[in-house]
Amino acid sequence: MSLHVLLIEDDRQLRQTLMAALQNHGYEVTGSASCADAQAVLLHHPQPIGLVILDLGLPDGDGKDLLAWLRQQQPIPVLVISARHDDAGKVQLLDAGADDYLVKPFSVQELLARMRVSLRHRGMRVQSPVMHYAHGHLVVDLTRHSVQLSGEAVHLTPTEFKLLARLVRQAGQVVTHRQLLTDVWGAEHVDQLQYLRLYMGQLRAKLEARPAEPRWLLTEPGVGYRLAEPPAA
Numbered sequence: 001m002s003l004h005v006l007l008i009e010d011d012r013q014l015r016q017t018l019m020a021a022l023q024n025h026g027y028e029v030t031g032s033a034s035c036a037d038a039q040a041v042l043l044h045h046p047q048p049i050g051l052v053i054l055d056l057g058l059p060d061g062d063g064k065d066l067l068a069w070l071r072q073q074q075p076i077p078v079l080v081i082s083a084r085h086d087d088a089g090k091v092q093l094l095d096a097g098a099d100d101y102l103v104k105p106f107s108v109q110e111l112l113a114r115m116r117v118s119l120r121h122r123g124m125r126v127q128s129p130v131m132h133y134a135h136g137h138l139v140v141d142l143t144r145h146s147v148q149l150s151g152e153a154v155h156l157t158p159t160e161f162k163l164l165a166r167l168v169r170q171a172g173q174v175v176t177h178r179q180l181l182t183d184v185w186g187a188e189h190v191d192q193l194q195y196l197r198l199y200m201g202q203l204r205a206k207l208e209a210r211p212a213e214p215r216w217l218l219t220e221p222g223v224g225y226r227l228a229e230p231p232a233a
């Protein structure tokens with residue numbers, strides 16, 4: 001399973017850009033726009049968070065307070081991202097337990113590099129993220145953004161691809177409706193189960209020989225969906 005990152009950033013556009021970039025690099029990402037929501041994710045998310053990216057200016061509080069709270073909870077690496085750039089502030093944050101500090105604007109490559117360093121410093125092995133799925137005639141390559149069925153390229157819409165990619169990253173495991181809706185459409189669409197049904201229907205129509213009896217895109221009734229586990233290599 002890929003490393004699960006919690007991105008706490010209230011700027012919607014930046015949050016979505018970073019989430020997409022991190023997902024493209026094989027990380028699982030949960031986005032959060034406030035201190036309260038981030039705390040709920042940290043306490044209750046079924047998958048443990050392996051790294052936190054923390055913006056300081058949040059609508060319901062200061063990221064510094066969240067950092068202090070987090071440090072009392074668990075030893076997760078925390079990268080602070082902020083527009084503030086005074087050196088005293090940086091030192092304070094590092095003293096308060098932040099692993100590193102990035103001043104906005106920064107490049108995605110820089111963020112990825114800092115994430116790797118933080119994980120290494122903490123002795124956490126960076127698990128190689130799942131980027132490839134091959135099972136029978138279906139081959140999905142997330143790095144190349146390609147889907148092939150019996151050697152033929154299958155064209156998916158961006159949303160169809162995102163949904164499939166989310167399942168590939170956790171192949172063999174059930175992914176709940178809520179997780180899929182949050183990760184593919186965003187937290188504000190968590191109740192739009194009809195989106196999920198519609199797009200799952202489209203994916204099955206494109207990939208499954210018998211959409212009503214799927215081989216790969218399996219339904220877990222009342223819970224979510226599971227991409228069939230590929231046979232051991």
Ligand code: CA
Pocket residue numbers: 009010011055056057058
């Ligand atoms: Ca902010």
